[in-house]
Amino acid sequence: MMSNTNYGSKKKGSSKFVIVAPHAAGDDIRTKEIAEEISRHLNSALVINERYIKPSNSRASSNPNRVEDFNKLSWSSTNQKYLWQRKNPHMKEFYDHIKEFAEEARQYGAGKAIVVYVHGMADNPEQIGIDIGFGAKYHQGRLKGTQGRRDKHPNAGRNTGLVRAKRVHMEELKDTLEEKLLVDNGLKAGIGKHYAxxxxxxxxxxxxxxxxxxxxxxxxxxxxxxxxxxxxxxxIADALKEVYKT
Structure with a gap:
């Protein structure tokens, strides 16, 4: 059962998965509905931001009290910690609930939760329908990080994050998604092509x-x-179940 929160809504789960929709308040259109459907198929926990929009949203200036990018954390590389005082307190609540659900999900995944953040992107010339971001990208057939200023990647810059999943799993997820996307929609799947x-x-x-x-x-x-x-x-739900069946 969904319960209301200061940022939107949440739901407990009974599987290794946690599904998150950080931009469902009007930025990434229909990610709320997609996240809810994925969660239903996986019997997973679910956390949805339905109230706070990104600063780039056209409604931001008219509703400044509801502006916060819930996918942009404030990280101190010097102190190696998140600076929550710079963020809306409801964003801290959002991540506290994700953490709580991930801890609960570990009992179903041999001590490991699978946390999936659902986003929306524009259609693109490469015909990529789903782009997987986990801290790396493909370059000439190999997964690698950024090359700084020489890199033409949309997210080019110093790679401050970590690879957050096994590469073999992400390659399997890409292939599983793409197999059906090509047949049904004529689209491909990517790994870090646009958002690494x-x-x-x-x-x-x-x-x-x-x-x-x-x-x-x-x-x-x-x-x-x-x-x-x-x-x-x-x-997406079927592909995740296949990749993480053990």
């Missing part, structure tokens, strides 16, 4: 230092259309 999530400020990096696996799934606009919500959610 390799900054310590990214939400998935909150789980660094634990045994938990964390990743973000960027879903294209096409796949977030109302008639695709149920099918893409089932695709």
């Amino acid at each position: 999530a390799w900054s310590r400020q990214d939400g998935i990096q909150y789980h660094a230092g634990t045994k938990d696996h964390s990743m973000q799934l960027e879903i294209s606009s096409l796949l977030r259309k109302p008639n695709n919500i149920k099918s893409v959610a089932k695709l």
